[in-house]
Amino acid sequence: MSIWQIIFLSGAVSSFVVMAIILARLNRRETVAESVTAPGAASNVSLSEILAMGIVTAATDLVFIFKRATTTVYLFSLLFGRRLVSGVKKILLQVENHFSGLIATVHGRNHHAMIENRRGAVSFFLEQIKIDKRR
Numbered sequence: 001m002s003i004w005q006i007i008f009l010s011g012a013v014s015s016f017v018v019m020a021i022i023l024a025r026l027n028r029r030e031t032v033a034e035s036v037t038a039p040g041a042a043s044n045v046s047l048s049e050i051l052a053m054g055i056v057t058a059a060t061d062l063v064f065i066f067k068r069a070t071t072t073v074y075l076f077s078l079l080f081g082r083r084l085v086s087g088v089k090k091i092l093l094q095v096e097n098h099f100s101g102l103i104a105t106v107h108g109r110n111h112h113a114m115i116e117n118r119r120g121a122v123s124f125f126l127e128q129i130k131i132d133k134r135r
Contacts, residue, residue, distance in 0.1 A: 008070040015059040015066075022052050022059075 001009075026049065106123065 004073055005070060008066045012063050012066050015062045019056055019059040022056050026052055 106125065
């Protein structure tokens with residue numbers, strides 16, 4: 001796993017633990033739905049319950065954001081990796097073509113030789129051998 005995946009996973013786990021603690025504390029108390037109040041009367045929701053609902057909402061939003069960010073980063077890294085690999089492949093093919101052309105030139109098989117074929121010689125090296133033999 002990469003460092004970003006570990007960070008996002010730890011954020012998701014910690015927000016899940018906080019959410020579980022808040023829900024456990026809320027279940028111990030009397031919920032708003034169980035308390036019967038008359039219409040128009042003030043409800044007996046405490047400030048801590050309102051804050052707990054806000055924290056639970058924020059925690060679920062954070063988990064969603066971390067999941068979405070992890071997916072986005074993963075997809076962009078795949079796209080970047082694909083482009084990087086294709087670029088490296090293209091460069092390696094150019095290098096391979098260059099060296100295979102040089103090898104073919106040395107062996108005299110390339111019709112675009114670096115040195116023009118003089119006096120019917122197959123390659124520069126063979127021509128040099130002929131010249132040396134004549135001497």
